Amino acid sequence: MYDTIVAISTPIGMGAIGAVRVSGGDVDKIIRNCLKKHKYESKKMYYGWMYDEDSPVDEVTWVYHSKPNSYTGEDMLEIFCHGGKLVTYNILKTIIKLGARQALPGEFSKRAVLNGKIDLIKAEAINSLIKAETPFSLDASLKLLKKNRLSETIQELKHEMINIAAEIEVELDYPDEVEIDSLNLKEKISDILKTVDKILKEADNGIIAVEGVKTAIVGKPNSGKSTLLNALLKKDRAIVTEIPGTTRDTIEESLNINGILLKLIDTAGIRPTEDKIEKIGIEKTLNAMEESNLILFILDGTTPYDYEDEMIFSRIKELNNKSVIIVLNKSDSEHFKLSNCPTKLFDQKFDIVTISAKNKEIKSLEDKIYEIYFEKINIEEPTLTNMRQKNSLESSRKYLLNALNSLNMGFSNDVVMIDVRKALEKIYELTGENYTEELLNTIFSNFCVGK
Numbered sequence: 001m002y003d004t005i006v007a008i009s010t011p012i013g014m015g016a017i018g019a020v021r022v023s024g025g026d027v028d029k030i031i032r033n034c035l036k037k038h039k040y041e042s043k044k045m046y047y048g049w050m051y052d053e054d055s056p057v058d059e060v061t062w063v064y065h066s067k068p069n070s071y072t073g074e075d076m077l078e079i080f081c082h083g084g085k086l087v088t089y090n091i092l093k094t095i096i097k098l099g100a101r102q103a104l105p106g107e108f109s110k111r112a113v114l115n116g117k118i119d120l121i122k123a124e125a126i127n128s129l130i131k132a133e134t135p136f137s138l139d140a141s142l143k144l145l146k147k148n149r150l151s152e153t154i155q156e157l158k159h160e161m162i163n164i165a166a167e168i169e170v171e172l173d174y175p176d177e178v179e180i181d182s183l184n185l186k187e188k189i190s191d192i193l194k195t196v197d198k199i200l201k202e203a204d205n206g207i208i209a210v211e212g213v214k215t216a217i218v219g220k221p222n223s224g225k226s227t228l229l230n231a232l233l234k235k236d237r238a239i240v241t242e243i244p245g246t247t248r249d250t251i252e253e254s255l256n257i258n259g260i261l262l263k264l265i266d267t268a269g270i271r272p273t274e275d276k277i278e279k280i281g282i283e284k285t286l287n288a289m290e291e292s293n294l295i296l297f298i299l300d301g302t303t304p305y306d307y308e309d310e311m312i313f314s315r316i317k318e319l320n321n322k323s324v325i326i327v328l329n330k331s332d333s334e335h336f337k338l339s340n341c342p343t344k345l346f347d348q349k350f351d352i353v354t355i356s357a358k359n360k361e362i363k364s365l366e367d368k369i370y371e372i373y374f375e376k377i378n379i380e381e382p383t384l385t386n387m388r389q390k391n392s393l394e395s396s397r398k399y400l401l402n403a404l405n406s407l408n409m410g411f412s413n414d415v416v417m418i419d420v421r422k423a424l425e426k427i428y429e430l431t432g433e434n435y436t437e438e439l440l441n442t443i444f445s446n447f448c449v450g451k
């Protein structure tokens, strides 16, 4: 068993009530010592004074949760005390004196995973629930927590893979008695792949809902990218001048458009340059484009479309899996011409909007973004919601494809089994059933203390 941990689970600061949570084997000792109660039941709220030896610490209510029927699966004690920095801190100190140690961030949830109370996907959902900044993000996390559909589907996938591996193993052990129908095996693996593909397809939306739409504002120097960033944020965040090449470094900000979270990146205008700093900035711009979900391609509506625009545009066309909005800027200017956006752009599958960033007339753009993303992030069924999860499942898929290829090429079944086992490992990694200490630490260090 693990040692006993304690943490203040409410925010540090002034507040009506504070909560301190304890989990582990010393809970009974702590209740007897500090709460002076020798007989108590699980899940019942008690009222009383908390003591440090014989000196009163605070007037509290408390609940004992007996293992395994608690959040962590261990014996737990929750103390609800008066809020404020000092009271909660004194309670923490008193409990540490009795042998508990302060919990690391996310350590309660980590124990919940290790004790099999929740899987890693649910633990991550709890974390993103706490960190949610928009209703859509909250919703996607809540669905994961409330509905078991995704966990169940993943468990089913897991069992199908286990069955396939077992079947092959039997054949390898008893080659004379058992022979697997390879057509049937192919079908089974194909079916698994279909389900995996479906989950992966929806994962992109889940990730966007929870983590936000990574949005790169790109365009040639002076097209008005920084002016647009400021208009979207409704504050003077980025420096704007009439000098081309003003923005050197990328600037990142969060923005909420009617519940859709955008992770905005204003970038250095792309153009051929010998300037060392500008070159680095442009390199960063290209990276930002690659990592984004959405590209806002800004055109200066007062100057003709030129080779600099074309350079960027051809770059955009090389990237796949991105939404692109062409933003024709400076509609307020007397020099503005719709024809500065060449007709060939109208022929493309990209959306086009006209705005005046300077006059903050950007509603057409905001509406377009909402229109593109509302459907995607209004999550109905629970989906994967972060890159870690998606990467694990993608690796699993790769091994399943390998297995299928081996079958198609007539390789022997022991080769197939190795890949099915590897695919299975990746599923275990996804759910947290197979973990390295390092993986868990990375995940849970992002959690709040006391969670």
Ligand SMILES: Nc1nc2c(c(=O)[nH]1)N(C=O)[C@@H](CNc1ccc(C(=O)N[C@@H](CCC(=O)O)C(=O)O)cc1)CN2
Pocket (backbone or CB within 6 Å): 065, 068, 069, 070, 071, 078, 117
């Ligand atoms: N006081 C308190 N409020 C809280 C939490 C908590 O840990 N303590 N939570 C922490 O995140 C959330 C609620 N989540 C919880 C999840 C499981 C259990 C729990 O005790 N589960 C047991 C018993 C279930 C039952 O009685 O039916 C179990 O699963 O076995 C409690 C809270 C939000 N509010």
Ligand SMILES: Nc1nc2c(ncn2[C@@H]2O[C@H](COP(=O)(O)OP(=O)(O)OP(=O)(O)O)[C@@H](O)[C@H]2O)c(=O)[nH]1
Pocket (backbone or CB within 6 Å): 219, 220, 221, 222, 223, 224, 225, 226, 227, 228, 239, 240, 241, 242, 243, 244, 245, 246, 247, 248, 267, 268, 269, 270, 329, 330, 331, 332, 333, 355, 356, 357, 358, 359
């Ligand atoms: N008339 C008009 N001028 C604008 C508009 N948007 C930006 N400008 C002007 O265009 C110039 C360049 O604006 P910035 O926002 O700095 O352009 P940028 O694309 O960020 O430029 P770099 O950082 O150099 O790549 C400034 O003088 C702005 O005032 C607009 O909607 N209308």
Ligand SMILES: [Mg+2]
Pocket (backbone or CB within 6 Å): 225, 226, 227, 238, 239, 246, 247, 267, 268, 269
């Ligand atoms: Mg700029």
